[in-house]
Amino acid sequence: MMPIFRRLRRRRPFPTDRRYPRDLPPAAREALRQLKQAHELMEQNQPSKAAAIFDKLAEQGSKREAPRAPQLYLQAGRAWIKAGDIERGVQRLNTGLDLMVRMKQLRRLPVVSQRILTELKEHGLTDQAVTFEAKIKNLLATYGLSLASASTPTEKPQLPAKCSYCGGNVLPDEVEWFDNQQASCTYCGSILEAKT
Ligand SMILES: [Zn+2]
Numbered sequence: 001m002m003p004i005f006r007r008l009r010r011r012r013p014f015p016t017d018r019r020y021p022r023d024l025p026p027a028a029r030e031a032l033r034q035l036k037q038a039h040e041l042m043e044q045n046q047p048s049k050a051a052a053i054f055d056k057l058a059e060q061g062s063k064r065e066a067p068r069a070p071q072l073y074l075q076a077g078r079a080w081i082k083a084g085d086i087e088r089g090v091q092r093l094n095t096g097l098d099l100m101v102r103m104k105q106l107r108r109l110p111v112v113s114q115r116i117l118t119e120l121k122e123h124g125l126t127d128q129a130v131t132f133e134a135k136i137k138n139l140l141a142t143y144g145l146s147l148a149s150a151s152t153p154t155e156k157p158q159l160p161a162k163c164s165y166c167g168g169n170v171l172p173d174e175v176e177w178f179d180n181q182q183a184s185c186t187y188c189g190s191i192l193e194a195k196t
Contacts, residue, residue, distance in 0.1 A: 031057060032166055035188055039167040042079060051079035055092070062099060070099040071186040074116070075168075081123060090120075090128050097136070106143050111173045113140065114150035157194035159183060165190040 024032070034053050041050035054076035061069030073096030080089030093116055100109055113136040120129040133147075140146050150173075157180060159170050166188040175183040175192065183192045 031060065032188055035166040035168070038075075038079075039169075039187075042082070047079045047082035048085070051076050051083055051085075051088075054079055058092075058096075065103070067103065067105070068187060068189055070096045070103060070105060072096075073099060074112070075187065077116075078119065081119075081125070086125060086128065090125075090132070093132070094135075097139070101139060101143075106145065108174055108176070109143070110140060110145050110147055110150035114147050115171070115174070117147070156183075157181065157196070159192050159194055163188060163190055163192060 035057055038050040038053035038057070041047070041053070054072055058069055058072035058076050060066075061072050073092050077089045077092030077096060080086075080092060083089075097109075097113065097116075100106075100112065117129055117133055117136070120132060137147065156172060156177060159172050159175065161170060162168065163170055163185040166185060168185060168187040170185065170192060172183075174186055176186070177183045178191075181194045181196070183194070184190065185192055
């Protein structure tokens, strides 16, 4: 069973040689198709089209309390910023982060926050970065965390650069690891096998 928009079952990885497992429910298959399309549109430099899809998937995921929903909001935020709609982009980034907190995804919060901060600065969005940093420092402090905990080095094996199911870029620091060999894609929840 493909775990898009549902909690991954740790001991039941689906066969990785099939792109779309036959037992995937039609709604989940359609969501995965759209997710793949959105990642492709980002690569083809059509961020506003991608953003609209990420928005829709994020909203659907959030209604179902899907663990992937925050990441979809963050991706929508990146896409809107790339498309030049800064206000909407920053709003989505905030929604994604708030949702991470609400869904108790605290372990990944420092590294995800640090990456967003770096991206805002790279885009020359200095004011937004300052506002964001203040918010995130407050938020992290509430949970006894800090941005400094994002720089803890990890010694994990190498993952593929892209998820073979949804086409999303794999960020080794941000994925959820199950053990030393398997992690789950932050966008679609598929299992990523480390290279051996
Ligand atoms: Zn994926």
